[in-house]
Structure formats: C-alpha cells, structure tokens
Amino acid sequence: MICEEKVAIGSLNESIVHPREVFKRAVAESAHAVLFAHNHPSGDPGPSPQDHRLTARLVKAGDLMGIKVLDHIIVGKESYYSFAENGNMG
Numbered sequence: 001m002i003c004e005e006k007v008a009i010g011s012l013n014e015s016i017v018h019p020r021e022v023f024k025r026a027v028a029e030s031a032h033a034v035l036f037a038h039n040h041p042s043g044d045p046g047p048s049p050q051d052h053r054l055t056a057r058l059v060k061a062g063d064l065m066g067i068k069v070l071d072h073i074i075v076g077k078e079s080y081y082s083f084a085e086n087g088n089m090g
Helices: 019-028 049-065
Strands: 033-039 068-075 080-082
Touching: 019 033, 019 049, 033 049, 049 068
Parallel strands: 033 068
Antiparallel strands: 068 080
16 A cells, blocks of 8 residues: 545545545556545444445546556444455445
8 A cells, every 4th residue: 555545534324425536646646546445433334325336436436547446445343344355346
C-alpha cells in the first residue's frame, strides 16, 4: 500500500460517498489499483444493500478510469467482510 485516504465520515447508519471524491487521490497519485474499507459501528460486518450498490458503482467508476478496485472490506467488531473473497465485486 502506497498511501491511505479518509474519504468520508458517516452518520450512525449511512455515509454518502461519491466516486468523484473516492477516486480523487487515486487519480492524483496515478494509482493502478485501490482498496476500499469502512467499518460498521453496529459490529456486524454483513454488507447492506447500500454497501452492495456502492461497491458496484465504485468498480464501474474504476473501470472507466483504468483503476482496478481490488476489494471493499467492511470491518466489524470481531470479524470482517470482503467483497472480493465472497465474489461480490460488482
């Protein structure tokens, strides 16, 4: 990993994330690939419908810019969920 960037801070149950903001640093750094991660304050790392939609949107945006999205990881209290490990990258 070359660098990390905090893109958004969510509310109790949702964070508004726009691909333009998410990829800004990746484009500036001429990144080949990115990895996204966020936490679920509830402690349950299971992805919500919004998480699935966001992941698909970020993968599509990355494809358009030639930046591969390697994974989207949700961190819970004692475990995590990896979209890549679960075959849900888009």
